Amino acid sequence: MTDAQTSDTHVxxxxxxxxxxxxxxxxxxxxxxxxxxxxxxxxxxxxxxNANAAQQWDLVWSDEFNGGAGQLPSSDNWQIDxxxxxxxxxxxxxxxxxxxxxxxxxxxxxxxxxxxxxxxxRDGSGNWTSARIETKRADFKPPAxxxxxxxxxxxxxxxxxxxxxxxxxxxxxxxxxxxxxxWNWPGIGEYDFxxxxxxxxxxxxxxxxxxxxxxPCNETMGLGATTECGGTCKNGFHTYAFEWDDSARELxxxxxxxxxxxxxESTVGSGTWADMTSHAGYFILLNLAMGGAFPxxxxxxxxxxxxxxxxxxxxxxxxxxxxxGTGDGGGDPTDPPGDGEGHDAYSAIQAExxxxxxxxxxxxxxxxxxxxxxxxxxxxxxxxxxxVDFGSSAPVDFVARVASGAGGSVSGLVEVR
Numbered sequence: 001m002t003d004a005q006t007s008d009t010h011v012x013x014x015x016x017x018x019x020x021x022x023x024x025x026x027x028x029x030x031x032x033x034x035x036x037x038x039x040x041x042x043x044x045x046x047x048x049x050n051a052n053a054a055q056q057w058d059l060v061w062s063d064e065f066n067g068g069a070g071q072l073p074s075s076d077n078w079q080i081d082x083x084x085x086x087x088x089x090x091x092x093x094x095x096x097x098x099x100x101x102x103x104x105x106x107x108x109x110x111x112x113x114x115x116x117x118x119x120x121x122r123d124g125s126g127n128w129t130s131a132r133i134e135t136k137r138a139d140f141k142p143p144a145x146x147x148x149x150x151x152x153x154x155x156x157x158x159x160x161x162x163x164x165x166x167x168x169x170x171x172x173x174x175x176x177x178x179x180x181x182x183w184n185w186p187g188i189g190e191y192d193f194x195x196x197x198x199x200x201x202x203x204x205x206x207x208x209x210x211x212x213x214x215x216p217c218n219e220t221m222g223l224g225a226t227t228e229c230g231g232t233c234k235n236g237f238h239t240y241a242f243e244w245d246d247s248a249r250e251l252x253x254x255x256x257x258x259x260x261x262x263x264x265e266s267t268v269g270s271g272t273w274a275d276m277t278s279h280a281g282y283f284i285l286l287n288l289a290m291g292g293a294f295p296x297x298x299x300x301x302x303x304x305x306x307x308x309x310x311x312x313x314x315x316x317x318x319x320x321x322x323x324x325g326t327g328d329g330g331g332d333p334t335d336p337p338g339d340g341e342g343h344d345a346y347s348a349i350q351a352e353x354x355x356x357x358x359x360x361x362x363x364x365x366x367x368x369x370x371x372x373x374x375x376x377x378x379x380x381x382x383x384x385x386x387x388v389d390f391g392s393s394a395p396v397d398f399v400a401r402v403a404s405g406a407g408g409s410v411s412g413l414v415e416v417r
Contacts, residue, residue, distance in 0.1 A: 104131075130288045193253065
């Protein structure tokens with residue numbers, strides 16, 4: 001979803017504490033607690049627990065969009081873009097798209113079934129509205145010598161033919177230096193994990209880099225490839241993933257676990273590679289554009305047209321960010337590690353005996369029981385307990401002790417996987 005690609009060119013953490021995990025029959029804990037998954041190879045699905053444990057993936061950030069119907073996405077995770085462009089930036093988001101982006105739930109809301117819906121609408125005067133969101137975090141990058149994986153499960157707008165002309169759903173990322181300086185594209189890098197235009201059955205994965213026009217990424221086109229998701233990308237939900245391998249100096253694009261595009265440092269040159277990888281990292285975007293350079297170029301004329309049908313949505317089931325390799329995905333190396341010898345599922349598992357974590361702290365408990373608790377849990381923080389032994393019986397229940405210092409009207413969710 002290229003910015004400027006037209007041819008013209010501390011919120012305090014809510015305190016919660018986990019004193020112990022009494023895993024009295026918790027099958028989900030055997031592999032992960034909120035994070036930590038295995039994959040056979042770099043292109044295997046991190047959620048595939050049947051894969052060989054050749055590569056360990058740690059979940060460092062996610063949004064499952066489990067809010068109630070009509071609610072906006074989490075303001076802890078996302079910021080909503082409004083209008084036709086960033087203040088002081090290129091008009092029409094630099095792409096030529098025509099829809100005005102809003103925070104109206106009719107354009108942007110969760111559906112109550114575990115998905116985010118971004119919907120394009122047209123009013124009686126012919127004016128289009130839609131929505132665009134981006135992660136508050138702008139530091140997604142691999143640990144030194146490791147790999148970053150950004151993954152989303154999405155359904156494209158279910159519309160085709162003339163009724164689809166102008167639809168441009170996208171799942172992508174921009175380099176953090178773009179925030180506040182909207183004229184440094186494409187040098188800061190843009191990774192388009194999934195783009196689809198005009199209701200086609202294919203999706204595109206694209207890298208934008210270097211200079212515009214021309215340069216090593218052939219701007220404004222970028223370096224891209226196309227896939228049909230094994231037949232068509234329009235038949236329900238598909239999983240799109242992107243990997244940035246710091247060790248191999250390579251970027252990889254996947255659809256439903258199948259590699260369909262890759263770009264290496266040698267392709268773009270060491271200078272261009274450094275420009276797009278040596279800064280603080282990337283922020284992730286989801287949007288449904290209408291019209292603009294890409295759909296217009298594919299159609300051969302301006303879009304949308306009179307026959308374009310409003311009311312269709314891009315659905316997002318989840319967005320997850322993993323890391324693998326050197327580093328621990330953002331956890332504090334000074335925090336106490338687990339014992340590395342596994343855990344008994346039928347005895348109390350002390351909360352502070354985790355094997356890996358991200359964003360939490362271990363502190364002395366104040367309930368008179370001694371030991372430690374896990375404090376300062378906020379959205380997206382996690383702890384992981386490896387090698388939980390369930391024996392040969394069939395677990396049917398999970399018991400956890402959770403306390404909170406938050407006010408009575410404040411609620412939260414602790415998720416166990």
